[in-house]
Amino acid sequence: MSILASEWLKVRSIRSTYLIIGLSLSAVLLGLGLAAMAAGMYDSAPPDKRPNARIAELEEVLVIVPQLCMGILGTLAMTSEYVTGLIRTSLTVVPRRWPILTAKATIIGFLGLIVGPAAVFGTYFVSRWILGDRFSGAYTTEFLDRLPILAASSLTVPVFALLGLGLGALLRSTAGAIATIAGLVYVIPIIIGNLPEPWSERLGSLMIGALPRQITGDGNASSVFGSLLPPAAAGACLAAYAALPVLAAIWLVRRRDV
């Protein structure tokens, strides 16, 4: 408990935490801007074109903002200690070592669980408010029907936060961990998209971006990834993205010289 209090203070006592959380929540403002722009375009389009106008679910597009930001927060929670050398002091005062990582994971995961839904649901509500029944009623679906996918998208945010933490601890390098996360989001999906079938769809189904819709069971055929996993397997896959790096880090930090 005392270690949890210490790690909580570590997170609270530096400005970059607030900056990163603010940036994560800026997804809502981006959503507001994009929705207003789309509404303007829709309203100025000739009436006969309007029925064919489509819009992507903005909260599912913009979730990438809190994903990356919280991934960076998780990374920095670990690498800022390695870069400064503070990790030596931290591990000296807690020689068992692993409680430091579990405390960090608890706090970073908790922040992700707050920030993720705030960003996703916030984006959803401002989009719904601004777009109304435009775009063939894309945002007039009952909120309760949209709730599962909104929740599943929100959950990817703490997953990214913990993935960042785990990679930060394993690689001990801010650049390395953030590059890995960015690669996972941007580069690997492009490579996988260009693989021959069936590998493109098989591997694509495992990408984080593909998991929320597989978890809710409304995997659509138009997904750029793939949708081969049943909901439970997709949920397990999402959990593994967070758990495996953190568990590997806990295992390694107990053995590694610092």
Next chain:
Amino acid sequence: MLDAVIELHQLTKHYGGTLAVDDLSFKVEPGHVTGFLGPNGAGKSTTMRLILGLDAPTSGQALVNGRRYATLSRPMHEVGALLDAGAVHGGRSAYNHLLCLARTNDISATRVAEALEQVGLSGVARKRVGGFSLGMKQRLGIAAALLGDPGVLMFDEPVNGLDPDGVRWIRDLMRSLAAEGRTILLSSHLMSEMALTAERIVIIGRGKLIAESTVAELTARYPSLEDAYMALTADSVQYGAAR
């Protein structure tokens, strides 16, 4: 507190093919300052990391109060250490930095304020550490080591970056901590300063023990502690790149 000692038994550490600490055995006793000397790269910092359980020895062992450091549950109450004054997050205030450390060992915020007072940083307690001079960071590191009021203290070059005022302050602090019966291991390259501060001296070179003696014995045999150091380490001066 009189049985509080650091004991090294045939401590050895390899990093890949490099032998950093080689079959090193010595004891550090309570009640006086023990100076820890050796050329750059001799293995002083590695030895301190091995004592603190940060690095695992290849063979041999280091004991603090008769136990391996890694088995201590609230170590700040037994051992305080300053390895690298720069190892702080520049964005955190001095007070929060210390409080983060204190919390892990159930040390109170009152004690944090006391430690800041003791090292003369009360006035800048709420300032971000990034703006501190090296001397101020050394004082902050010393405050961190003192937080748990430990019987064993280790300082790796704490005098670096301090002004003459600070150098004298460290000297007086070390001696008064030793006079309270604590065990103090202090590394430094400033021989004149060490001659004034330490009573016993351990000299290592290339990871091996070169001499374990008292300042009085060394200055009786040689013109000064500096001359003693130069003579004893003449064969051990080397730099990493020469390997």
